[in-house]
Amino acid sequence: MNPILKVENLSHKYASSWAIRDINFEINSNGVVGLLGSNGAGKSTTMNIICGALLQTEGDVRVNGINIQDDPIAYKKQIGFLPQQAPLYLDFTVQEYLEYSAQLRLMEKRSIKAAVEEVLEKTAITQMRSRLIKNLSGGFRQRVGIAQAIINKPRLVILDEPTNGLDPNQIIEARKLIKNIAQEHAVLLSSHVLSEINLLAREIIMIEAGRVVFSDTLDAFNNVLQPNTLMVRMLNMPGVNDLLAIDNVVKVEMLPDNKCRLHFTSNDDLSERIVKKSADLNWRLTAIHAEITVMDDVFKQLSSNFSQ
Numbered sequence: 001m002n003p004i005l006k007v008e009n010l011s012h013k014y015a016s017s018w019a020i021r022d023i024n025f026e027i028n029s030n031g032v033v034g035l036l037g038s039n040g041a042g043k044s045t046t047m048n049i050i051c052g053a054l055l056q057t058e059g060d061v062r063v064n065g066i067n068i069q070d071d072p073i074a075y076k077k078q079i080g081f082l083p084q085q086a087p088l089y090l091d092f093t094v095q096e097y098l099e100y101s102a103q104l105r106l107m108e109k110r111s112i113k114a115a116v117e118e119v120l121e122k123t124a125i126t127q128m129r130s131r132l133i134k135n136l137s138g139g140f141r142q143r144v145g146i147a148q149a150i151i152n153k154p155r156l157v158i159l160d161e162p163t164n165g166l167d168p169n170q171i172i173e174a175r176k177l178i179k180n181i182a183q184e185h186a187v188l189l190s191s192h193v194l195s196e197i198n199l200l201a202r203e204i205i206m207i208e209a210g211r212v213v214f215s216d217t218l219d220a221f222n223n224v225l226q227p228n229t230l231m232v233r234m235l236n237m238p239g240v241n242d243l244l245a246i247d248n249v250v251k252v253e254m255l256p257d258n259k260c261r262l263h264f265t266s267n268d269d270l271s272e273r274i275v276k277k278s279a280d281l282n283w284r285l286t287a288i289h290a291e292i293t294v295m296d297d298v299f300k301q302l303s304s305n306f307s308q
C-alpha cells in the first residue's frame with residue numbers, strides 16, 4: 001500500500017540560497033507527525049511544497065502514491081491545509097465560508113450541506129455559523145481554519161504553526177481539537193514549540209537549517225534528549241560559589257522565587273548529591289527537576305547525533 005505521504009530528496013532554493021536540502025520522510029498512518037524547527041528552519045517551505053503552493057527545485061512528493069505534476073486535482077483532493085495566515089474571508093459568515101471552501105475543493109454540490117454540518121460540529125463552532133468571521137475571536141477563527149482544512153475529509157491535513165498567536169486558553173482548546181482531528185486524519189503539524197510537539201505528536205521530524213536532523217517516534221526523541229540543566233528551589237538559597245563548588249556544576253543562574261538553574265556537564269548522581277548537601281547544610285530544598293533547556297540546545301544535541 002502507498003504511504004499517505006512520501007517526501008523524497010526534497011530541496012528548494014529561493015533566488016540563490018537553499019531553504020531546504022534533501023528532505024526525506026514518510027507518513028503511513030493517522031495521528032500527528034510534528035515538523036519541529038526553529039524560525040527559518042524550513043518548515044513552511046516544506047509544507048507549502050507538499051500542499052502544492054510552491055514548486056520545489058528538486059525532489060518528489062507523493063500523497064497516496066499520486067504526484068502533483070501527474071494529477072494536480074487528484075493530489076489536492078487528498079490534502080487539507082491551514083497555512084500560518086489562515087485564508088479566511090472576513091466578510092463571510094462561518095457557514096458561507098465553509099460552503100465556499102467546499103466548492104473550491106470541487107466537492108459535489110449535493111454533499112456540501114452535510115459536510116458543512118459535520119465540520120461545524122467537529123470543530124465545535126455550530127453556534128457561530130451565522131457570525132461574520134471578522135467578529136470572531138482568534139480561537140474561533142482558527143477553528144474555522146481547521147474546519148475548512150478537513151471539509152472534504154482529506155487523508156492528510158497540514159497545519160502550519162496552528163497555535164501561533166492564540167492566548168493560553170485558546171491554545172489548550174486548539175490542541176484538543178487537533179488531537180481529535182488526528183484520530184481520523186494523518187496530520188502534519190509544524191511548530192517551533194518543543195512542548196507542543198511533545199504533547200501532540202507520535203512521530204517527530206526535526207529540521208535545522210533546511211536539513212532533517214531527527215526523524216523517529218516521540219519516545220525515541222525523548223530518549224535522545226538528555227537534560228542539561230536542573231531547576232532547583234531552596235528556601236535557604238546558598239550563594240553562587242557554594243553551588244559552583246558542587247562537582248560537575250558549571251554555571252548557576254539565580255532566579256526569582258528562591259529558584260536557581262544549575263547547568264552541568266554530567267548528571268552522574270548530581271541530583272542525589274544536591275539533595276544530600278541540602279540536607280547537611282539546611283538549604284531547605286523544596287523542588288528539583290531536570291530540564292531540557294532551549295531549542296538551540298536540542299538542535300545542537302540532535303545535530304551532533306544525527307546529521308551526516
Ligand SMILES: Nc1ncnc2c1ncn2[C@@H]1O[C@H](COP(=O)(O)OP(=O)(O)OP(=O)(O)O)[C@@H](O)[C@H]1O
Nearest residue numbers: 014015019037038039040041042043044045046192
Ligand atoms: N519567499 C522567500 N524568498 C526568499 N527566501 C525565503 C522565502 N521564504 C522563506 N525564505 C527563507 O527560507 C528559509 C526557510 O524559511 P521557512 O519560512 O520555510 O522557515 P520556517 O521554519 O517555516 O520558519 P518560521 O517558523 O519563521 O515560519 C529561511 O532562511 C527564510 O528566510
